[in-house]
Amino acid sequence: MIKKLYILVVVFILSFAVLAGCSTSxxxxxxxxxxxxxxxxxxxxxxxxxxxxxxxxxxxxxxxxxxxxxxxxxxxxxxxxxxxxxxxxxxxxxxxxxxxxxxxxxxxxxxxxxxxxxxxxxxxxxxxxxxxxxxxxxxxxxxxxxxxxxxxxxxxxxxxxxxxxxxxxxxxxxxxxxxxxxxxxxxxxxxxxxxxxTNEITKLPRKEIVVSHQAFGYLCHEYGLEQLAIMGVSAEAEPSAQDMKQINAFIREHQVKYIFFEDLVSDKLAKTLARDANVQTLVLHTLEGLTDEQMKNGEDYFSLMRKNLGNLLQALQ
Structure with a gap:
């Protein structure tokens, strides 16, 4: 009985510690x-x-x-x-x-x-x-x-x-x-x-990108790009079979070489689609949040936006 009580206390303490860590505050x-x-x-x-x-x-x-x-x-x-x-x-x-x-x-x-x-x-x-x-x-x-x-x-x-x-x-x-x-x-x-x-993207021969979710409207509007999103604005809406068919057609029509995914969202769907379409994947940061590793490495808005630019240049050559 004492042993069972001890186990329950330990589980409670560990659970509380996990829950406490779930909030920044x-x-x-x-x-x-x-x-x-x-x-x-x-x-x-x-x-x-x-x-x-x-x-x-x-x-x-x-x-x-x-x-x-x-x-x-x-x-x-x-x-x-x-x-x-x-x-x-x-x-x-x-x-x-x-x-x-x-x-x-x-x-x-x-x-x-x-x-x-x-x-x-x-x-x-x-x-x-x-x-x-x-x-x-x-x-x-x-x-x-x-x-x-x-x-x-x-x-x-x-x-x-x-x-x-x-x-x-x-x-x-x-x-x-x-x-x-x-x-x-x-x-x-x-x-x-x-x-x-502005200077780099205007030189690119292609302007069409396929992204995991519809997060890059302002970036595209600013620099003359066109995005096709696998998922919706919320990054939660799963695409239908018809959506997937249209995305594959878009990839073929515009000779898309890369599908972009984000580092805080599962890349499973993007990688599955990329494999089916015989293209590769790259990260395009939304900057909605940083990973622990990015914070540790001193990344910020500007460093990640420049990484975005580099990946766009690679994908749109």
Whole structure:
């Protein structure tokens, strides 16, 4: 009996440890005398750290190695955000949990939520065109109708970073000069990255790519590419037999040599299709999150976007 009780206690302790590790907020802490910032996913975390510098403590809610589409906040995450100064989320339908999350913040919470996609021209999920009249169009459409992967255009990412800078200044005007200087440096990096994509992709003989899910609408729109997705925007919608037939036809028609998959999503379907179509696979990072290895190696938005460019150049020669 004692032995059985001991085993149960050990199992309980191990289970609790595993569950505790499933939430970023269980490992992260607020820092006194700094602006505490909570972000909803990786690009916002990366930009906030670079703009905030030594004046901010940035905590990303989604742990490394976790695909954000499959993540939902826990009570500890709500508590952490409630006690922070800023909560950055993208909006445009990316964080399906955010409305309930904001309603769950403590009534006395000092945190200021900011939707970082404000002012960015959104593309409908169909990907036909972008809307110049952003505010009016978004007001007349449900957020689920928009492609939420805004940050994969360096131009959009630059605007999102500007919104982050402005929010930091609102809550910490004392360090405005530092935030402005850090943002200017970051903006120059976005401009340089945009120029690299423009210069390199315009030289390519082909412009058609096959991707695992419909995440690259803004990247394609910016640089004249065309994507055909195996799965939908959510990375969860399985393709039908008719879809697979059309994808194979597209591959043959456009002489596609590679199918792109992501590092946080299973590559099984992409590799199966590639094998059937007698083509190869390459990674195209969505930057929705980083793996543990990428974090350890010091990868960031710019290094992974340049890897994307290199893989696009390889695939489209």
């Amino acid at each position: 269980s490992k992260e802490v607020l820092v006194k005398d700094k602006v505490n910032v909570v972000t909803s996913f990786y690009p916002l975390y990366d930009f906030a750290r670079k703009i905030g510098g030594d004046h901010v403590n940035v905590i990303n809610l989604v742990p490394t190695g976790i695909e954000p589409h499959h993540w939902t906040p826990k009570s500890l995450d709500i508590r952490l955000a409630s006690d922070s100064e800023l909560f950055f989320y993208q909006g445009a339908g990316f964080e399906g949990w955010v409305d309930d999350f904001l309603k769950s913040l403590r009534s006395d919470a000092k945190v200021k939520p900011f939707k970082v996609s404000e002012g960015v021209n959104l593309i409908p999920i169909s990907g036909d065109h972008d809307h110049e009249d952003h505010g009016k169009d978004e007001a007349n459409h449900h957020e689920g109708e928009w492609d939420p992967h805004l940050w994969l255009s360096p131009i959009n990412a630059k605007k999102m970073a500007e919104n982050i800078k402005n929010a930091l200044i609102q809550v910490d005007a004392v360090h405005q000069a530092d935030y402005e200087a850090n943002y200017d440096q970051l903006a120059a990096q976005f401009d340089e990255l945009h120029a690299e994509f």
